[in-house]
Amino acid sequence: MYTLALAILIGFVAAQVTNLVSTNLGFVNRLPVLGNKDNLFILLTVLTVWLTDTSVLGTYGIGNAEEWVDIVGSSLAIVGVTGVVNAVANWFDSK
Numbered sequence: 001m002y003t004l005a006l007a008i009l010i011g012f013v014a015a016q017v018t019n020l021v022s023t024n025l026g027f028v029n030r031l032p033v034l035g036n037k038d039n040l041f042i043l044l045t046v047l048t049v050w051l052t053d054t055s056v057l058g059t060y061g062i063g064n065a066e067e068w069v070d071i072v073g074s075s076l077a078i079v080g081v082t083g084v085v086n087a088v089a090n091w092f093d094s095k
Helices: 002-024 037-052 067-094
Strands: none
Touching (some): 002 037, 002 067, 037 067
C-alpha cells in the first residue's frame, strides 16, 4: 500500500517538474529528444528514483537485478502507474 502511494507521489513530483521545465525553459522544447514531454517525464522519473534511492520493484521481490535495472524498471513502473492514475482521475472528472 505504501509502495503504491510512493509511486504515485514520485510520479506526481516528476510530472510537475516536467511541466515546470517545459514551460519555463523554452530551449528544452527545441532539443531533439527532450522536446517530447513524455521522454522528459521518463528521464526526470529515472533521475528522481535514482536520487531518492527508491526500489518499487524491490518491494515485490524483483529488485535482485543489477542496480541500473532496478532504477530503470522502478521508474518505468512509476511512469505506468502515473498514466493509470491520470486516466482514472480524468474518468472521474468527466462524470
